[in-house]
Amino acid sequence: MLDLLYAVVVGPVKDMVGAPTFLAEVVIGGLAAGLMYSLVALGFVLIYKASGVFNFAQGVMVLFAALTLVGLMERGVPLVPALALTMLVMVALAFAIERVVLRPLVNQEQIILFMATIGLNFFLEGFGELAWGSNVKKLDVGIPDSSFMVWGIQINRLEMTAALTAAVLVAVMAVFFQRTRIGRALRAVADDHEAALSIGIPLNTIWIVVWSVAGLVAIVAGIMWGAKSGVQFSLSLIALKALPVLILGGFTSVPGAIVGGLIIGVGEKIAEVYWGPLVGGAIENWFAYVLALAFLLVRPQGLFGEKIIERV
Amino acid sequence: MRVDPSAGLTPMLEVADISVRFGAVQALERVGLTIHRGEIVAIIGPNGAGKTTLLNVISGFYHPTEGRILFEGRDRTHLRPYDVAALGVARTFQNVALFKGMSVLDNIMTGRLLKMGGNVLLDALYWGPAKKQELEHRAFVERIIDFLEIEAIRKSPAGRLPYGLQKRVELARALAAEPKLLLLDEPMAGMNVEEKEDMCRFILGVNDEFGTTIALIEHDMSVVMDISDRVVALDYGRKIADGRPDEVRADQGVIDAYLGVAHA
Numbered sequence: 001m002l003d004l005l006y007a008v009v010v011g012p013v014k015d016m017v018g019a020p021t022f023l024a025e026v027v028i029g030g031l032a033a034g035l036m037y038s039l040v041a042l043g044f045v046l047i048y049k050a051s052g053v054f055n056f057a058q059g060v061m062v063l064f065a066a067l068t069l070v071g072l073m074e075r076g077v078p079l080v081p082a083l084a085l086t087m088l089v090m091v092a093l094a095f096a097i098e099r100v101v102l103r104p105l106v107n108q109e110q111i112i113l114f115m116a117t118i119g120l121n122f123f124l125e126g127f128g129e130l131a132w133g134s135n136v137k138k139l140d141v142g143i144p145d146s147s148f149m150v151w152g153i154q155i156n157r158l159e160m161t162a163a164l165t166a167a168v169l170v171a172v173m174a175v176f177f178q179r180t181r182i183g184r185a186l187r188a189v190a191d192d193h194e195a196a197l198s199i200g201i202p203l204n205t206i207w208i209v210v211w212s213v214a215g216l217v218a219i220v221a222g223i224m225w226g227a228k229s230g231v232q233f234s235l236s237l238i239a240l241k242a243l244p245v246l247i248l249g250g251f252t253s254v255p256g257a258i259v260g261g262l263i264i265g266v267g268e269k270i271a272e273v274y275w276g277p278l279v280g281g282a283i284e285n286w287f288a289y290v291l292a293l294a295f296l297l298v299r300p301q302g303l304f305g306e307k308i309i310e311r312v
Numbered sequence: 313m314r315v316d317p318s319a320g321l322t323p324m325l326e327v328a329d330i331s332v333r334f335g336a337v338q339a340l341e342r343v344g345l346t347i348h349r350g351e352i353v354a355i356i357g358p359n360g361a362g363k364t365t366l367l368n369v370i371s372g373f374y375h376p377t378e379g380r381i382l383f384e385g386r387d388r389t390h391l392r393p394y395d396v397a398a399l400g401v402a403r404t405f406q407n408v409a410l411f412k413g414m415s416v417l418d419n420i421m422t423g424r425l426l427k428m429g430g431n432v433l434l435d436a437l438y439w440g441p442a443k444k445q446e447l448e449h450r451a452f453v454e455r456i457i458d459f460l461e462i463e464a465i466r467k468s469p470a471g472r473l474p475y476g477l478q479k480r481v482e483l484a485r486a487l488a489a490e491p492k493l494l495l496l497d498e499p500m501a502g503m504n505v506e507e508k509e510d511m512c513r514f515i516l517g518v519n520d521e522f523g524t525t526i527a528l529i530e531h532d533m534s535v536v537m538d539i540s541d542r543v544v545a546l547d548y549g550r551k552i553a554d555g556r557p558d559e560v561r562a563d564q565g566v567i568d569a570y571l572g573v574a575h576a
Contacts, residue, residue: 181425181428181446184414184418184421184422184425185422185425187411187413187414187418188411188414188422188425191411191412191413191414192409192410192411192412194373194405194409195405195409195410195411196411196422197373197392197393197394197397198371198373198393198397198402198403198405198409199397199402199422199423199425199426199485199486199489200393200394200397200398200425200426200489201394201422201425202394203394
């Protein structure tokens with residue numbers, strides 16, 4: 001009994017304190033992975049806030065963006081123009097989704113819009129593979145997957161670049177939301193649809209804007225994940241990793257998505273490295289979901305989500 | 313600007329024979345009403361009479377099954393809420409619809425969105441002019457804040473304010489749009505006597521200073537008698553009276569509607 005307690009509580013802590021540089025490496029790796037989860041979660045939060053739709057297709061949007069980019073590059077388009085074209089494609093997609101999916105379904109139940117995004121999910125998956133092929137593609141953005149040392153801590157170049165890009169993107173979005181006219185309109189729509197309509201904010205325009213921004217976020221997430229593990233169908237499954245992040249951070253909170261992503265990223269790395277060996281490893285795959293479940297019991301609205309108070 | 317309703321005035325809004333049906337429920341039946349420039353019109357009636365429905369039709373949230381709406385002489389029956397807002401119609405809601413997570417100042421600033429010019433997408437990139445524009449609008453909003461005496465709560469999150477103040481902030485947001493026509497849905501519901509007096513003062517002040525035409529729904533008859541130029545009474549979705557406050561108060565149909573009569 002005491003042995004078990006020692007192994008679970010004291011041992012891992014001793015390991016952490018005993019090798020601080022290694023701990024730092026684990027935490028940095030976790031933060032980097034966490035920012036990537038945040039990016040995907042951010043796509044969900046944006047759309048959920050502005051239109052109350054849980055966008056099931058967010059993961060496939062990441063795949064579709066990466067596929068489009070790689071597909072263009074395979075056909076000889078250089079990186080920068082290919083990136084610009086991919087951005088155009090994602091914005092065009094936002095326009096199309098607003099016109100074909102959202103507009104006809106306005107004022108319908110949330111569940112109906114949710115079903116529509118499931119349809120969108122399958123369409124995009126099929127369309128992407130039809131247009132660009134379904135083989136695993138390598139995405140080379142010119143950043144080597146190698147490491148450098150800072151104060152004796154090993155840092156991966158690719159992970160670092162991804163993390164920095166994600167951080168910049170998040171900062172830009174924060175400024176956009178807080179300071180600009182459109183940002184204020186977006187927050188207004190997220191807060192109260194009726195009131196937003198009454199002061200003359202056209203919902204359709206706002207939808208196009210958020211789906212475009214979600215599409216651009218998907219490109220960044222697609223590049224980062226694609227450069228690491230290749231562009232293939234499984235890329236769309238990172239949406240599943242965004243779910244615990246959303247539960248942790250709250251579906252309606254941009255800071256929540258970021259902090260939630262970081263907690264999940266660091267948490268699962270630490271759990272894997274220090275507690276994994278106790279149960280034979282592979283904790284990383286399910287740790288996030290257990291954490292999210294535990295969280296649901298204590299704070300169902302998430303860290304930063306709006307508390308749901310229903311008057312009865 | 314208290315005006316004599318019988319004097320020949322320019323009509324601002326004409327609601328012509330509007331009917332609204334929700335399934336089997338006839339919410340409004342052939343209601344006609346004209347609001348003139350500069351008037352304060354009160355819409356009264358028992359619960360379920362169709363007052364809020366009428367307001368929702370005017371502001372484009374509902375569309376009538378029959379009838380037409382003319383705003384400044386042009387047909388706008390089928391416009392959507394944000395198009396109506398763009399024409400210069402602002403409104404408040406019965407259950408305050410503020411952006412609860414945003415500060416009072418930000419809430420009122422959203423009212424200026426339509427006044428802020430420029431391309432929606434380009435404007436995010438123009439730092440200089442966008443900033444200048446923001447400051448000009450800030451100045452206007454500060455005037456409204458002074459006018460409604462809410463200087464002290466500028467930075468507070470709107471959702472944390474007491475109800476009476478929330479209603480005032482909602483009025484401020486509507487005023488920020490510099491509306492030609494202001495629609496108020498029970499601006500004084502749930503207020504105490506002092507708050508009601510303040511609100512009356514503000515409504516009259518808005519009408520006086522900005523020349524804003526106002527249509528309001530109100531239950532408190534003493535308020536209605538005090539501030540309105542004209543009163544329209546609804547019952548069971550039909551218009552039962554339309555005239556000067558004292559006329560409507562004396563109208564037998566209106567008295568019956570409020571007190572209830574045995575329908576033989």
